[in-house]
Amino acid sequence: MKLFVSEGNPHCLKVLAALELTAVKCDVQYVNHEDKVVQFLSHPALPAVLLPNGQQLFSANAICRYLFEVSGQNCNDHCNQWLEWEVTVLQPALLRALRTAVLQGKGSDVSQILQSPLNFLDQSLLKGSKPYLTGEAVSVADVVLWATLHPILSDSSFTIGEHPSVKAWFDQVAAVHSCQSAVQKVLQGKGLQAMKSYMQRQPAPPNSQCRDAQPCNNNPAESEERQHSVSEEECEEAALTWSKGLSSCPATDKQHPILPQEGKRNVLVTSALPYVNNVPHLGNIIGCVLSADVFSRYGRLRGWNMLFVCGTDEYGTATENKAREEGLTPQQICDKYHAVHSSIYSWFQIDFDFFGRTTTEKQTEIAQNIFWRLHEHGYLVEDTVEQLRCENCQRFLADRFVEGTCPHCSYPEARGDQCDKCGRLINAVELRDPQCKVCRQTPVIRSSKHLFLDLPKLESQLEQWLEKSTSTGDWTTNAKQITHSWIRDGLKPRCITRDLHWGTPVPHPDFKEKVFYVWFDAPIGYLSITANYTNEWEKWWKNPQQVELYNFMAKDNVPFHSVVFPCSLLGAQDNYTLVNHLVATEYLNYEDTKFSKSRGIGVFGDMAKDTGIPSDVWRFYLLYVRPEGQDSAFSWADMAMKNNSELLNNLGNFINRAGMFVTKFFEGCVPVMELQREDKELLAVVGWELQQYIQLMDKVKIRDALKHILNISRHGNQYIQVNQPWKKIKGEESERLRAGTVTGVAVNIACLLSVMLSPYMPLVSQTIRDQLNAPQSCIYTMLQGGGTFVCSLSAGHRIGTVSPLFQKLEAEQIEALKKRFGGQQAPLQSTSSTPAAAPVAAIKVAAVEGGHSEKAEQLAKALAEQGDKVRALKAQKAEKDVIAAEVSKLLELKTQLAVAEGKNPEPTSKKGKKK
Ligand SMILES: Nc1ncnc2c1ncn2[C@@H]1O[C@H](COP(=O)(O)OP(=O)(O)OP(=O)(O)O)[C@@H](O)[C@H]1O
Numbered sequence: 001m002k003l004f005v006s007e008g009n010p011h012c013l014k015v016l017a018a019l020e021l022t023a024v025k026c027d028v029q030y031v032n033h034e035d036k037v038v039q040f041l042s043h044p045a046l047p048a049v050l051l052p053n054g055q056q057l058f059s060a061n062a063i064c065r066y067l068f069e070v071s072g073q074n075c076n077d078h079c080n081q082w083l084e085w086e087v088t089v090l091q092p093a094l095l096r097a098l099r100t101a102v103l104q105g106k107g108s109d110v111s112q113i114l115q116s117p118l119n120f121l122d123q124s125l126l127k128g129s130k131p132y133l134t135g136e137a138v139s140v141a142d143v144v145l146w147a148t149l150h151p152i153l154s155d156s157s158f159t160i161g162e163h164p165s166v167k168a169w170f171d172q173v174a175a176v177h178s179c180q181s182a183v184q185k186v187l188q189g190k191g192l193q194a195m196k197s198y199m200q201r202q203p204a205p206p207n208s209q210c211r212d213a214q215p216c217n218n219n220p221a222e223s224e225e226r227q228h229s230v231s232e233e234e235c236e237e238a239a240l241t242w243s244k245g246l247s248s249c250p251a252t253d254k255q256h257p258i259l260p261q262e263g264k265r266n267v268l269v270t271s272a273l274p275y276v277n278n279v280p281h282l283g284n285i286i287g288c289v290l291s292a293d294v295f296s297r298y299g300r301l302r303g304w305n306m307l308f309v310c311g312t313d314e315y316g317t318a319t320e321n322k323a324r325e326e327g328l329t330p331q332q333i334c335d336k337y338h339a340v341h342s343s344i345y346s347w348f349q350i351d352f353d354f355f356g357r358t359t360t361e362k363q364t365e366i367a368q369n370i371f372w373r374l375h376e377h378g379y380l381v382e383d384t385v386e387q388l389r390c391e392n393c394q395r396f397l398a399d400r401f402v403e404g405t406c407p408h409c410s411y412p413e414a415r416g417d418q419c420d421k422c423g424r425l426i427n428a429v430e431l432r433d434p435q436c437k438v439c440r441q442t443p444v445i446r447s448s449k450h451l452f453l454d455l456p457k458l459e460s461q462l463e464q465w466l467e468k469s470t471s472t473g474d475w476t477t478n479a480k481q482i483t484h485s486w487i488r489d490g491l492k493p494r495c496i497t498r499d500l501h502w503g504t505p506v507p508h509p510d511f512k513e514k515v516f517y518v519w520f521d522a523p524i525g526y527l528s529i530t531a532n533y534t535n536e537w538e539k540w541w542k543n544p545q546q547v548e549l550y551n552f553m554a555k556d557n558v559p560f561h562s563v564v565f566p567c568s569l570l571g572a573q574d575n576y577t578l579v580n581h582l583v584a585t586e587y588l589n590y591e592d593t594k595f596s597k598s599r600g601i602g603v604f605g606d607m608a609k610d611t612g613i614p615s616d617v618w619r620f621y622l623l624y625v626r627p628e629g630q631d632s633a634f635s636w637a638d639m640a641m642k643n644n645s646e647l648l649n650n651l652g653n654f655i656n657r658a659g660m661f662v663t664k665f666f667e668g669c670v671p672v673m674e675l676q677r678e679d680k681e682l683l684a685v686v687g688w689e690l691q692q693y694i695q696l697m698d699k700v701k702i703r704d705a706l707k708h709i710l711n712i713s714r715h716g717n718q719y720i721q722v723n724q725p726w727k728k729i730k731g732e733e734s735e736r737l738r739a740g741t742v743t744g745v746a747v748n749i750a751c752l753l754s755v756m757l758s759p760y761m762p763l764v765s766q767t768i769r770d771q772l773n774a775p776q777s778c779i780y781t782m783l784q785g786g787g788t789f790v791c792s793l794s795a796g797h798r799i800g801t802v803s804p805l806f807q808k809l810e811a812e813q814i815e816a817l818k819k820r821f822g823g824q825q826a827p828l829q830s831t832s833s834t835p836a837a838a839p840v841a842a843i844k845v846a847a848v849e850g851g852h853s854e855k856a857e858q859l860a861k862a863l864a865e866q867g868d869k870v871r872a873l874k875a876q877k878a879e880k881d882v883i884a885a886e887v888s889k890l891l892e893l894k895t896q897l898a899v900a901e902g903k904n905p906e907p908t909s910k911k912g913k914k915k
């Protein structure tokens with residue numbers, strides 16, 4: 001193993017300290033800052049490590065973590081959180097502080113820049129009341145954070161305020177011999193001055209790195225910083241790139257069927273298949289389809305050969321139950337809700353190459369084939385299992401239709417498959433006080449013979465594959481952690497059959513009455529959906545040599561995609577394409593509670609369009625708060641604020657002004673541009689933001705990449721503000737020329753923004769290009785390689801008609817929407833506990849808010865539907881309790897309608913009351 005470091009590089013400090021502390025055997029080689037150790041990167045990255053297997057790591061934190069892991073000290077969740085915080089919050093702030101201190105000699109600004117992260121660290125240490133960040137001993141988190149803070153905290157010339165807990169912790173870590181030795185090696189006793197040459201070579205820090213705690217703004221100090229920090233060479237390089245203009249554009253139209261191509265990057269994208277039994281909410285949308293859509297759109301712009309497939313997950317008890325509730329057959333439910341999902345995704349502009357479904361012949365064919373192969377290779381075992389059966393409903397209860405007290409954490413509303421509170425998987429028979437979710441009766445335990453996938457027998461194959469996939473691919477941290485914890489806890493055989501009717505039939509003669517468990521079946525849906533798209537589906541799914549597979553999902557789906565499904569495919573031994581990049585979001589909450597289809601909490605896909613807010617704005621906000629790294633929340637007030645500040649005042653304002661200047665001052669034609677130093681600097685800064693965007697998008701950091709788009713328009717606004725073309729146009733010749741240059745540069749930045757926005761806001765992006773009459777090839781050119789910001793609208797280019805892109809969201813409008821869609825979730829949780837409650841609950845919210853005619857109309861409609869449902873159930877002679885539950889909802893709706901119409905509600909008859 002060989003470690004490459006450079007003197008004066010602050011990132012090398014942590015790595016050298018970690019190396020010495022862990023005593024891992026490794027050669028250390030000192031190189032120059034510009035030496036390109038990792039050949040395939042466009043920029044030199046140091047430190048870097050060459051691993052014994054020939055692979056390279058080039059993120060300082062990844063190297064530290066690796067060293068600790070090799071020495072047997074694994075990074076736990078707490079430790080990972082600190083590393084994540086260091087990368088996203090502390091390090092950017094520190095680099096900014098170092099720039100101001102080392103390059104501009106403005107030590108007095110350091111305190112202000114670091115105040116917020118230091119306060120946070122101080123509070124956390126105080127609360128943790130442990131000597132080190134994660135416990136009693138120095139961990140990788142301590143080394144990494146200490147090293148980052150070292151240049152500033154060890155220099156007594158900075159006054160950074162009182163942070164007693166930070167100070168005590170820092171001094172302890174600094175006293176560790178390995179840390180002292182690393183300082184000596186990297187800084188050579190020269191303190192901050194040792195870093196000067198390294199800092200001078202770094203690009204200007206992005207404004208995105210000011211987090212919420214340090215809001216980004218157009219403050220002149222930052223502009224001044226930018227002027228100081230872009231080197232002469234960078235300016236000239238940016239100007240040269242710019243002058244190259246557009247390259248010719250290859251044909252970009254999709255030709256179906258899309259198949260892998262020799263010599264291309266062939267990327268297969270899937271998003272978790274949404275359950276068909278209900279209407280998806282915003283959490284479902286950002287968790288899978290929207291994230292996958294943005295990445296697929298981006299990949300296409302990069303010229304990769306992409307196929308994006310998805311579809312509805314249609315089998316299982318959830319569908320059977322929904323059918324029962326609505327008085328339809330399961331197939332009718334699937335047809336109805338498949339159409340609902342399709343129309344919602346189409347409104348959200350999800351650009352699937354194919355949106356299929358799992359209830360198809362191909363599904364049966366492929367699932368049964370995988371089953372037989374597993375059987376032949378000895379990976380299936382038989383066992384008798386105890387299951388819960390509801391004698392009242394006369395059926396075995398699928399896990400999701402049992403509720404009870406969690407055997408691990410005693411949460412009283414745990415589901416039969418998983419506890420929403422502690423997240424542990426549960427075997428339904430282990431639940432304390434179980435209840436059937438439909439009729440609320442206590443189920444009994446019954447035995448039945450089932451087939452199991454022998455995960456323990458596949459474990460070593462799985463681990464080998466996982467090691468390769470997780471080290472070469474882009475797995476999100478949560479995906480790696482969840483998978484790791486499954487393996488650590490030991491794999492157990494997993495039941496793949498169920499006593500149900502609505503599912504893919506198990507072809508084995510001894511199990512004729514059974515169907516496959518939905519989680520065995522569902523991921524096979526990716527294959528069968530592709531097979532319904534093209535007969536040549538195996539070119540994607542049995543071609544790991546040529547294809548890279550990205551799976552998008554929310555965190556709860558991870559183990560099925562990283563352990564269970566890969567085991568099915570490995571055991572089937574048919575050269576299947578396994579996931580290379582597993583991208584899992586955390587959860588999006590609704591205001592301060594959890595979205596839930598079954599409890600009717602939150603905004604649902606079909607309601608979003610009724611708000612009058614354009615689909616692109618919804619996409620923008622959901623992506624802005626995408627739960628990357630941690631749970632996040634949808635909030636109406638925040639959505640309005642982001643719309644008004646980021647879209648309207650920042651992005652829209654800049655693009656509109658740039659276009660209007662061309663229209664008003666230059667008769668619609670892009671003026672001549674004579675670049676001065678200031679313009680070239682801006683080109684360099686914008687180019688840098690573009691490169692960051694590309695690096696992040698390549699790593700599927702969709703939310704973080706979006707911030708760089710907004711940074712560019714902020715730079716643009718500031719540039720216009722400083723140069724005032726509207727005044728200069730009235731001046732003498734040289735001033736008019738200057739107005740022209742500024743306008744020309746600005747309108748070209750607007751064009752670049754339209755390209756970068758395209759995956760996020762496809763309609764707005766196209767509108768901007770239409771307004772600018774931009775050539776199609778601009779998209780292709782600017783996302784080439786590491787990103788090239790070129791002049792795409794040259795002097796003389798005639799633009800189209802410019803008009804505003806965004807509208808203000810007014811406070812009253814948002815207040816009304818907030819009320820309409822769920823200001824009163826809390827009581828709903830307790831009143832609507834059956835899986836059928838969603839539409840009723842949503843309407844109930846509307847009714848509680850007071851009766852205007854729209855609500856009354858909604859209620860009347862729901863009442864009519866509910867009446868139909870009850871009649872259908874009675875005609876089918878459904879179970880008494882099921883009918884009673886539906887009658888109870890009917891009566892409740894009647895009451896709500898009366899309230900909404902301003903009438904006195906009739907007293908509810910006792911007979912119809914919910915149990
Ligand atoms: N809040 C959320 N944020 C992100 N993804 C989510 C969220 N809720 C659900 N998902 C994803 O969508 C998938 C489908 O969700 P599911 O149908 O279980 O919705 P739910 O709201 O959790 O339903 P229920 O409340 O009925 O259990 C989940 O498996 C998960 O991957």
Ligand SMILES: N[C@@H](CCS)C(=O)O
Pocket residue numbers: 271272273274275313522523557
């Ligand atoms: N229907 C599942 C995903 C299957 S891939 C879910 O929505 O959680």
